[in-house]
Amino acid sequence: MKIIAFHSYKGGTGKTHLSANLATVLAQKGFKTALLDLDFRGPNLQTLCGIDANITINDLLFDPDLTGEDILVSFESQYKIPLFAAFASTDFRKMGDIVRADKKQRQRSLKRILRLRDELSDSGFDYTIIDTSPGVQMESIDGLVISDATCLVLKADDFDISGTKSMVTQLYSLLDSINYVVLNRVVAETCPPEHGVWSKSDIELVNQFEKTITEEMRMRVLTSIPCFCEVAREGSRSVFSLDHPDHPFSHHIKELATRILEGF
Ligand SMILES: Nc1ncnc2c1ncn2[C@@H]1O[C@H](COP(=O)(O)OP(=O)(O)OP(=O)(O)O)[C@@H](O)[C@H]1O
Ligand SMILES: [Mg+2]
Structure with a gap:
């Protein structure tokens, strides 16, 4: 099993x-x-997947009797694909427990995340995709530590770039994973690009930007995804590429998948 964290x-x-x-x-x-x-x-993710999860990863971190099977929700019958998800709790009390966790609990949490990884691997999962919190929160770092590849998602703005550069130097250099950059919500001269395709001058602009990132961060840019109004409008209500498989955003995701798979 390969693990990819965003x-x-x-x-x-x-x-x-x-x-x-x-x-x-x-x-x-x-x-x-x-x-x-x-x-x-x-x-x-619960909102995005339209789920109200009973048992969450938060519970797994605090209850030694829970296993991966207790927290995984299957989408197999709904979407006819072998997709499963485990969610973080939206209960403020449980969110607070994570934030206030002492050193011992943080160690237990990391052990249980590692155990979950092993369970998924033993259950025949091919890929695990992890969504994390931004910045250097302990729980995000746990996710990065167990990953084979990390996709660092950047918007092409100066604040994002300068902060990301220090994070790459100080944190990513310690990780034993393949580190990639994905540029997302890219605003070029024509936005959104006509029929999802950049114009010639925009391609030059984006290429130049990718080159700067590669040189400054020494990480490969896997893809640059334009800012699409349809995604901003509809994207938070459902998984966009399921509802719009032919939209250019979905093609970018397929391209991203191909490049990640090629990297292993
Ligand atoms: N390519 C895109 N084009 C337009 N809008 C996008 C695109 N990608 C994401 N968005 C929008 O950007 C917003 C933020 O997206 P998302 O919640 O996935 O970011 P995030 O990094 O997970 O945020 P957080 O750090 O708060 O968890 C959402 O409103 C989403 O619809
Ligand atoms: Mg998020």
Whole structure:
């Protein structure tokens, strides 16, 4: 099993959307895929998947008797693809428990995340996709530590870039994973691009930007996804590429999947 985490320095770059859409595309390719919400501070995946989960990853971190089977929700019958998800709790009390966890509990949490990884692997999962909190929260780092590949999601703005650069130097250099960059919500001169395709001058602009990122961060840019109004409008209510498989955003997700698979 391979694990891919989506992370970012700043919030709102598109981690949740990209992780849910990528997990869906991988499951559509026939891979048994688990989507894990490790964004305990601002969980969104329950809303995105239209789920009200009874037992969450938060419970698993605090209750030694719970296993992966207790928390995984199957989408197999709904979407006819081998997609499963485990969610972070939206209960403020449980969110607070995570934030206030002492060192001992943080160690227990990491052990239980590692045990969950082993359970998923033993249950025949091909891929696990992890959505994390932005910045350097402990729980996000747990997600990064167990990952084989990390996709650092950036919006192309200066705040995002300068913060991300320090995070890459100080944190990513310690990780034993393949680290990629995904540019998302990219605003070029023509926005949104006509029929989802950049114009020639915009391609040059985006290429130049990708080159700067590659040179400055020494990480490969897997894809640059434009800012699409339809995604901003509809994307938070459902997994966009399931409802709009032919939309250019969905093609970008398929391209992202191909490049990630090629990297292993
Ligand atoms: N390519 C895109 N084009 C337009 N809007 C997008 C795109 N990708 C994501 N969005 C929008 O950006 C917003 C933030 O996306 P999302 O919640 O996935 O980000 P996030 O990184 O998970 O945020 P947080 O750090 O708060 O968890 C959402 O409103 C979403 O619809
Ligand atoms: Mg999110």
